[in-house]
Amino acid sequence: MQEKILILDFGSQYTQLIARRVRELNVYCEIHPYNHYPAPDSSVKGVILSGSPSSVRDANAPQVDLSPIKGAFPLLGVCYGAQYLAQNYGGEVKPSATREYGRAMLSKVEAANPLICGLSQTTQVWMSHGDTIARIPDNYRIIASTEDVPVAAFQIDGEKTWGIQFHPEVYHSTEGSQLLKHFVVDICGCKQDWTPDSFIESTVRELQDKLGNDKVVLGLSGGVDSSVAAMLLHKAIGKNLVCIFVDMGLLRKNEFEDVLRSYESMGLNVIGVRAGDKFLSDLKGVTEPENKRKIIGRDFIEVFDAEAQKLTDVKWLAQGTIYPDVIESVSVNGPSATIKSHHNVGGLPEKMHLKIVEPLRLLFKDEVRRVGRQLNIPMEILGRHPFPGPGLGIRILGEVTAEKVRVLQEADKIFIDNLKEAGLYDKVWQAGVMLLPVQSVGVMGDERTYENCVALRAVTSTDGMTADWVHLPYEFLAKVSNEIINRVKGINRVVYDISSKPPATIEWE
Known part of the structure; x- marks a missing residue:
């Protein structure tokens, strides 16, 4: 005990x-x-x-x-x-x-x-x-x-x-x-034996006892929590775990291919599903942020469910729930009323008639990473910044279109690549680019332009509840701005977001 x-x-x-x-x-x-x-x-x-x-x-x-x-x-x-x-x-x-x-x-x-x-x-x-x-x-x-x-x-x-x-x-x-x-x-006389190794050993044993020969399906996001949950389950039940990784068409540039490669190298049984056309079609004409979140959440459930229905004898749905989520659900003042809709995919278990298994429900985020390191999960996954569930859909303010996604992917890749090259990526908790519904006049060569503005966002935080903007060097910001404007057709202005949470939020929508 x-x-x-x-x-x-x-x-x-x-x-x-x-x-x-x-x-x-x-x-x-x-x-x-x-x-x-x-x-x-x-x-x-x-x-x-x-x-x-x-x-x-x-x-x-x-x-x-x-x-x-x-x-x-x-x-x-x-x-x-x-x-x-x-x-x-x-x-x-x-x-x-x-x-x-x-x-x-x-x-x-x-x-x-x-x-x-x-x-x-x-x-x-x-x-x-x-x-x-x-x-x-x-x-x-x-x-x-x-x-x-x-x-x-x-x-x-x-x-x-x-x-x-x-x-x-x-x-x-x-x-x-x-x-x-x-x-x-x-x-109190505690032995100090709560370590990543002891957690892995006891959790794998418990999962084997609970799941037996049952099949489990898990939705991978490319993030830390779902990846560590997947590896614990893989260690416990091997090929009886089936992972589904959905490309909503709202991921970062090349992310679907890169993450899928990483998962396959980890030995996971992964099904990659390209569903970008469906998401973009359903988002056409939608500008209100909460409506966008609901459409993306609904479409994800529909795509995930359709793929899972092709599998036979699945009895469990695995989720990457971590301890702060568990604490909030039984907090002194009751569950928070401010959970954004995309965090709540609670419709899945009922819709699919599955039981829930949550291998990480006892761990804080930093402990999840420590366990992940012990499981030899690649650093490109373990060290990834948090990424919003609705993806770039809520970093494009206003209507989401294929062209806007392309423009934002290009700008975002330049920002993230530069953070990594400058040794700044691991010093930032989360970073990304927002495509604003603002066009402004610019000059390129001898021509006047009337193109889009993007905002760079980089914050430090421990859990996302509060966050401070990062004081990135001016020289770095100048380099990123020049590269984005010169290389990404459709953008002629770059600004840097220097607001903290609260009163602002990390994402713009």
Whole structure:
């Protein structure tokens, strides 16, 4: 049985980050809503209570029954979790005189305490709360303070229960990972055996037990998640996995051929389907972004289903669902209402009467890549930037036509090739070109032109939820602009998008 840390989520924006920091210690953990967590069993080594946007003083503040946990398992309350442990067991939480947000320095650190031993006496931590613990219960002991926060950290006497009013999971808490290691490894006794190798071994064994001799169909996209899922399934069931790779006519230039070659070299059983004519025909005259997404999503399901129907005895549909998707579907506040339609191809299993198998549902994106490296998946697939489900269909603003796709493919290839040649590709999380519904006057030779404008987009991000624009060198941007204008007929102006998310989105549609 895989040992684990339970993280009870009170809705903090940092909850997933806590989990990622624990996973980086090669310790498996699971996030569960505070009001719906599984009964702890012998596999649970400890519990972490997350922060929250709520105040423990609110009438409708999240309340949790800790009776199966507190005193029975090592317990760490972070921010709201710490304030909850104080307020609900005899202490008092009050509004801070000034909002405690940003960097702070720990002082009066109890050097021998197992949670914070070895930390610098003046280590930097990150505060983010409007309340503060004004009084702790009688059997609680302060183990660290800051200049403005007397109770920065505490322990309950005679219990392996701690509370901290700062966030060790964020980058600004300089020794936060060390504190989490003290809790997870030294206090909880976790063995740090959650590794790519152990995941592959256990997942392949589970897939073999679950699937037996059944056939599985999987839609490949050329991206990281579907590729790693395919290789895990291939390792487990071999030729009983059939992969379908659909060319919607909206992929990057030469991508269909290049990716198909990569998959075949990996030994996968892949069917390539060219269906660009259908997609472009159905998109004719459509300009509204959400309608385009729905048409592309519908057509993909129809093409995939038609191809899958040619197969016999398929019982399972494999999907590249990863852990953030799973967490969102059972989040404290319920599933997000903002998931774009192309992410939701939920009609497939019902339409095809298939059961679902999701080999990656326990992994974060960075863990998926680590597993992929262990599976020897080529770097041209593992290192690929994320690419939107509707492809270039949502990077062409307005109506999508074959000619616009050709123009955008040419411009996009110049941008991406230059990023790779300049050693910038791996420093960017996602990059692409947008074809704008804007024509402007230009001069080429002695002639005036009236042609299209494209926008270059390059962002850094960890998960796509937020993103910053990349400060690409001016010389690089000038080179890309000149090449696109000189080599791509139909474009006479190039601009660079310097907006971050939020308030902008990564894609333009």
